[in-house]
Amino acid sequence: MVEKFERQGADSSVDAELVSLATASGDLGGRTIQSVERALNVLEIVAQERDGVTVSVISERLGLNISTCHHLITTLVKKGFVTHLGRIKGYALGPRLGELVQISEGERDPDVLLAGELKALGASLGHGVQFAVLRDTSLMTKLSFPGTDDKVVEPDEVEKMSALHATATGKAILAWIPDTELVRIISANGLSSYTPETITTLSGLVEELRLVRRRKYSIDDQEFSEGIVCIGATIRAGAGAVIGSISVTIPADRATDDYRDFLIKEMIAAANSFSNKLRDLKI
Numbered sequence: 001m002v003e004k005f006e007r008q009g010a011d012s013s014v015d016a017e018l019v020s021l022a023t024a025s026g027d028l029g030g031r032t033i034q035s036v037e038r039a040l041n042v043l044e045i046v047a048q049e050r051d052g053v054t055v056s057v058i059s060e061r062l063g064l065n066i067s068t069c070h071h072l073i074t075t076l077v078k079k080g081f082v083t084h085l086g087r088i089k090g091y092a093l094g095p096r097l098g099e100l101v102q103i104s105e106g107e108r109d110p111d112v113l114l115a116g117e118l119k120a121l122g123a124s125l126g127h128g129v130q131f132a133v134l135r136d137t138s139l140m141t142k143l144s145f146p147g148t149d150d151k152v153v154e155p156d157e158v159e160k161m162s163a164l165h166a167t168a169t170g171k172a173i174l175a176w177i178p179d180t181e182l183v184r185i186i187s188a189n190g191l192s193s194y195t196p197e198t199i200t201t202l203s204g205l206v207e208e209l210r211l212v213r214r215r216k217y218s219i220d221d222q223e224f225s226e227g228i229v230c231i232g233a234t235i236r237a238g239a240g241a242v243i244g245s246i247s248v249t250i251p252a253d254r255a256t257d258d259y260r261d262f263l264i265k266e267m268i269a270a271a272n273s274f275s276n277k278l279r280d281l282k283i
Contacts, residue, residue, distance in 0.1 A: 035072075038064065042072050043093075046082055052089030110235065110243050111142035113281065114274050118246065119145045121270050125248055125263070128152055131235070132169035133244035134177075137188040138162065139170045142244070152249050155225045162189040163224055165205050166198045168232030171218035172245035175209040176234060182209075197223045217264050218245070222252055229255040231263050233271035237278045246271055 045058050059069045073091055076082035080096030111131060122129035122145040131143040138161040144154060164170030164185065174182055191200045199205050212218045220230040232247035248263055 038062065038068070039072050039076060042069065042076065043081060043097075046091055047093055050092065052085040052092045054090035057090070110237075110278060113277065114235075115143055117270075117274060117277075118143055121246075121266075122146075122248070123148065125266060127263075128154060128249040130154075130169060130247050130249070131244055132167075132173070132247070134164075134173050134185075134242075137185045139164045139167065139173070141169070147249065152228060152251055154249065155228070160224070163192065163194065164189065165191050166194050166220060166224040168218045168220040168230035168247040169245040171209060171212050171220070172232040172234045172247070173242060174205075175212035175218065176242045182206075194224050195222055195226050197221060199223065216268055218247075219260075220247075221255075227252050229260075231260065231267050233267045234275075235271055235278070236275040243275075243278060246274065 041062055055069050059066050080094045082091050083094040085092050118129055118131055126148050128147040129145050130141050132139055132141045141157050164174050193200050218232040229252050230247045230249050232245050234245050235243045237243045
């Protein structure tokens with residue numbers, strides 16, 4: 001049964017202006033708003049006609065009168081979901097749908113979801129912090145917040161893209177990927193030497209990654225830039241999949257054994273917290 005509640009003084013010929021509630025016959029067992037359903041039907045028709053569609057065609061396909069369709073279209077145009085192409089072509093999809101998709105995808109990107117917590121972590125530690133991911137064979141730094149208590153200059157991000165073997169974020173990711181993928185990445189990037197401390201052999205890197213897995217953290221001990229030490233940890237999502245890694249950057253002259261131990265605990269705890277957040281959001 002369909003119950004209609006007409007507003008007093010409304011034009012009865014304009015169905016779109018009626019607040020109509022229909023008892024749904026589906027599994028949800030709820031009620032649907034007829035005008036919303038009609039508006040969505042209009043959007044579906046407009047989406048099917050990339051070159052545009054006129055109100056009269058929409059009216060014919062939906063079995064609604066021209067006045068109803070005109071009111072629906074006008075509302076959709078005002079909200080940006082539909083755009084007017086002119087009298088002959090009619091209407092096409094507007095930019096708002098694409099914007100909503102971008103917003104939805106953006107809100108599920110780890111770098112968006114973790115930005116606030118990572119910035120707060122850096123502020124509490126007083127050092128620069130980063131979040132990086134693996135894109136094909138390259139290390140991509142998605143977030144980077146400079147430190148407040150030291151004057152460390154972050155290394156060049158372009159150069160870091162192929163330096164996974166010499167960076168804390170890179171090692172934290174490489175430690176958990178399959179051997180075949182590791183070989184592919186090393187074959188693409190090589191094992192370039194950046195300082196006397198850089199690991200430049202595959203056997204040496206394999207041993208280093210074994211230690212990363214055992215310790216649950218990674219370290220760049222002046223391997224990419226002299227005078228800079230970085231400590232990293234892996235970020236995981238559901239089922240343990242590696243999403244990326246975080247790291248903290250400190251001057252080598254401040255990296256005493258006790259201070260390293262403190263930062264290691266902080267980074268592991270932060271990585272676990274970030275991973276749990278992504279799991280809860282089913283990322």
